[in-house]
Amino acid sequence: MAVTSPFGVATDYSGSALRFGLVDVKPIEVVDTIKKFGIKFTRKTQAFESLRPSESFADFVTLENEAIIARILVPDWFEAERVIRIFSQRSIKRYEEDAELQKAIKELRSSKAIEGPLLRFTRFIINRFESKREEYVEIEAGRFLASNFPLSFYRRFIVFDNTYYDLLKVSEQIVRFSEFHARTARNFQMYSRQIETMKRTLSPLIDQMDICFFAASCLKKYISIWNAKTYEELERGPEFLDLKNIDGQEFERLCNDFEARLLEMRELLLKHDPRIIRKEPRLENEPTAKMFGKLVMSPSDSLNLER
Amino acid sequence: MQDSIPSGCFFIDTSVVLAEILRESTPRLEKFKKDVNFHKVPCYVTDSVRRECDSKIENTLNFLGNIIRESVAVSLETSRQKRKVPMESLMTPEDIVALEELFSSLYSVTKATLPLASPIRIVEEWAVSFLGERLEQGIEISVSQFLIELVKKLLSLTASIQDPYDELVTFEKSFAQRINIVVDSRIIDPLRSLGVHEPDATHIACAICHSMASRQKTVFVTLDYGSILSKKDDIKNALKQICCDPLYAIYYLTR
Numbered sequence: 001m002a003v004t005s006p007f008g009v010a011t012d013y014s015g016s017a018l019r020f021g022l023v024d025v026k027p028i029e030v031v032d033t034i035k036k037f038g039i040k041f042t043r044k045t046q047a048f049e050s051l052r053p054s055e056s057f058a059d060f061v062t063l064e065n066e067a068i069i070a071r072i073l074v075p076d077w078f079e080a081e082r083v084i085r086i087f088s089q090r091s092i093k094r095y096e097e098d099a100e101l102q103k104a105i106k107e108l109r110s111s112k113a114i115e116g117p118l119l120r121f122t123r124f125i126i127n128r129f130e131s132k133r134e135e136y137v138e139i140e141a142g143r144f145l146a147s148n149f150p151l152s153f154y155r156r157f158i159v160f161d162n163t164y165y166d167l168l169k170v171s172e173q174i175v176r177f178s179e180f181h182a183r184t185a186r187n188f189q190m191y192s193r194q195i196e197t198m199k200r201t202l203s204p205l206i207d208q209m210d211i212c213f214f215a216a217s218c219l220k221k222y223i224s225i226w227n228a229k230t231y232e233e234l235e236r237g238p239e240f241l242d243l244k245n246i247d248g249q250e251f252e253r254l255c256n257d258f259e260a261r262l263l264e265m266r267e268l269l270l271k272h273d274p275r276i277i278r279k280e281p282r283l284e285n286e287p288t289a290k291m292f293g294k295l296v297m298s299p300s301d302s303l304n305l306e307r
Numbered sequence: 308m309q310d311s312i313p314s315g316c317f318f319i320d321t322s323v324v325l326a327e328i329l330r331e332s333t334p335r336l337e338k339f340k341k342d343v344n345f346h347k348v349p350c351y352v353t354d355s356v357r358r359e360c361d362s363k364i365e366n367t368l369n370f371l372g373n374i375i376r377e378s379v380a381v382s383l384e385t386s387r388q389k390r391k392v393p394m395e396s397l398m399t400p401e402d403i404v405a406l407e408e409l410f411s412s413l414y415s416v417t418k419a420t421l422p423l424a425s426p427i428r429i430v431e432e433w434a435v436s437f438l439g440e441r442l443e444q445g446i447e448i449s450v451s452q453f454l455i456e457l458v459k460k461l462l463s464l465t466a467s468i469q470d471p472y473d474e475l476v477t478f479e480k481s482f483a484q485r486i487n488i489v490v491d492s493r494i495i496d497p498l499r500s501l502g503v504h505e506p507d508a509t510h511i512a513c514a515i516c517h518s519m520a521s522r523q524k525t526v527f528v529t530l531d532y533g534s535i536l537s538k539k540d541d542i543k544n545a546l547k548q549i550c551c552d553p554l555y556a557i558y559y560l561t562r
Contacts, residue, residue: 134459141458144372145380145451151372151461152365158466263477270478277474288460291433293329295426296367297322299533 018171019206020057021105021121025050027195029188046182046191048117061091068214072222073250078234083225086235100128116183118198122175126168136161147241153255160216160262166269166276167209173273174201205268212265215258222246222254313342313560315524316349318514319483320507321359322530323553324352327481328471332530332553339528339553343482348560351486353513357476359506364472368465374413374430375457382409383450397447398438406435488513494546501541507534515548525549528556 025048034041065087069080095101104124107117140154178198185191226246228234269276323339326332343350386405387394410431434457441448448456475481490512498508511527518525527550529535535542539550549559 137459137462138455140462141455144458144462145376145454150365150369151376151458152368152465155368155462155465158462159469162466162469266473267478270480274480277470277478277480279470287433287436288464289329291429292367292371292461292464293325293331294429295370296325296329296363297331297530298426 017101017125018122018168018202019210020050021125022118022171022175023199023203023206025118027182027188027192044188046188057095058088058092061095062088064214064217065091068218068221071218072225072254073247075226077229078225078231082231083234086231087221090235116179118175118179118195119172122168122172126165126172129165129168133161133165143241146239148243149241156255156259156262157216160212160258163212163262163265163269164209166273167205167265170205170269170272170276171202174198205272208261208265208268212258212261215254215261219251219254219258222250311561313346313348313557315526315560316351316517316521317343317526317528317556318351318353318486318510318517319356320510320527320529320531320535321356321363323528324356324360324472324475324483325363326530327475328468335530335552335554339556340482342557346557346560348557350483351517352476352483353486353488353510355490355506355509355513357485359510360472360476364465364468368461370426371430371461372458374427375434375454378409378413379406379434379457380450380454382406387450394450397449398442398453400442402450403435403438403442406431406438410435486513486517488516491516497545498542501538501545503538503542504534507531511535511542511546511548511550515546518548524560526551526556526559528553 027046028049030045030047032043032045034043062084065084068087069084074080074083104121107121137158140157144151144154175198178194178201182191182194182198185194223241223246224238225234227238227241233239266277323336327336342348383402383405384394386402386408387396390401392401410427414425414427414431437457437460438448438453475483476485479485490509494512494515495508498511499505503511514525514527517523525548527535527548529550530552535550536552542548542550551559
């Protein structure tokens with residue numbers, strides 16, 4: 001899972017990390033013979049194997065980028081094929097360099113079920129996200145300062161991050177419950193059935209998060225592409241994002257699509273756990289909340305500097 | 308005091324929704340919510356109120372963002388250029404003095420009727436206090452870090468209020484429900500002539516239309532003293548519509 005991206009995509013392919021770790025896995029029964037006090041015993045344990053070949057991440061991101069580029073307008077100074085290649089290679093490189101995630105997935109595949117590998121993997125993703133959350137806000141803040149887009153545009157990406165965090169917490173509950181029941185199953189068939197039930201519960205959530213992430217990627221990549229003049233600039237990410245470089249109608253379409261997908265995601269999460277919207281807002285930074293409260297309550301025309 | 312069962316419904320104003328999601332006016336709203344739940348009084352949010360909430364949050368955020376990016380950043384840079392201090396250097400009290408000049412000039416371009424309540428003054432207090440506290444604590448901060456910290460605070464705050472907003476308005480999981488009212492424009496005009504501006508006039512007109520269509524006592528609940536509550540007697544006399552503070556709302560339905 002990427003920590004940063006040239007356009008501050010906070011949770012780059014995070015949905016796919018969950019999918020790789022929790023949905024695209026199959027429980028298998030491992031039978032081995034152990035010798036204790038000179039007597040041979042047969043030990044049966046459960047492990048997980050991947051349902052996808054290991055090279056499929058590259059295929060996955062390439063396909064995703066092809067779909068993104070097919071959905072957005074590309075300026076005539078760029079070739080769509082090369083743009084897809086640049087974006088895909090960047091994601092693959094980041095994934096390959098991400099030793100922490102590779103290790104977690106490897107551990108998950110080799111772990112014995114008794115240790116609760118799925119829950120441990122989910123917690124690994126949660127801990128990692130929590131440790132980077134502040135950094136993600138900082139990336140968006142930095143992007144705002146290096147652009148002429150309104151601040152409200154960047155707010156939706158923080159809401160997206162918060163929603164992704166809610167998904168992680170809901171996933172943790174589902175995995176904890178399912179893995180606990182699976183571990184107490186009498187035989188491997190019952191164990192597998194429990195894991196399948198968990199996957200069926202998680203799949204629609206992860207699918208919807210992927211749809212939402214796709215909409216966010218379309219929006220961010222559209223802005224990046226139209227603000228880059230060369231392939232080199234596109235590769236490292238444009239220095240400044242200028243609202244004037246993009247088509248207003250296309251921008252609005254992509255924004256509306258992202259907003260709609262985000263709302264659908266939040267609604268779906270709410271069905272799983274009503275507590276996700278009952279959190280107290282982060283008003284611990286009191287002075288900012290108080291200041292914002294006073295301004296938002298003041299007459300709208302007082303917030304106009306162009307007089 | 309003789310008790311009677313309240314009958315009717317409430318239409319809540321933008322000020323009530325915003326106060327609820329920002330946890331402002333808590334004792335008043337807590338009592339109001341308790342009354343609504345206890346007496347099971349229907350409480351509605353109109354589309355016009357929802358639109359105003361969205362635009363107020365967005366406009367306030369953009370107003371603050373623009374001040375930070377277009378004014379604070381530029382003035383600090385200009386002041387440092389004049390003083391021949393590189394931008395990478397850590398911030399000092401001299402930078403705070405540069406902010407004083409900036410806010411004075413910004414203040415002069417805004418229409419401020421009450422100087423102390425001016426939005427510019429509010430932003431000034433927030434930004435300068437934030438920087439002053441860090442300098443007093445001996446925390447080293449560069450200009451770019453300072454700007455990023457201010458923006459981060461705004462992004463975190465406004466993203467975190469999405470949950471209570473969705474709970475109350477989008478998903479209707481709190482004490483209110485959304486309602487779609489077709490407003491009769493003939494009701495808006497007399498409100499305007501009483502000095503009630505848009506979109507407040509539309510919000511109140513929605514309550515009046517609902518009251519006429521449902522023959523139900525409908526109370527418009529607001530925390531807006533300046534534009535609505537100060538004219539509540541005129542509104543009642545001209546249009547028979549009650550507008551009141553959340554603290555007293557339930558008593559208008561039991562009278």
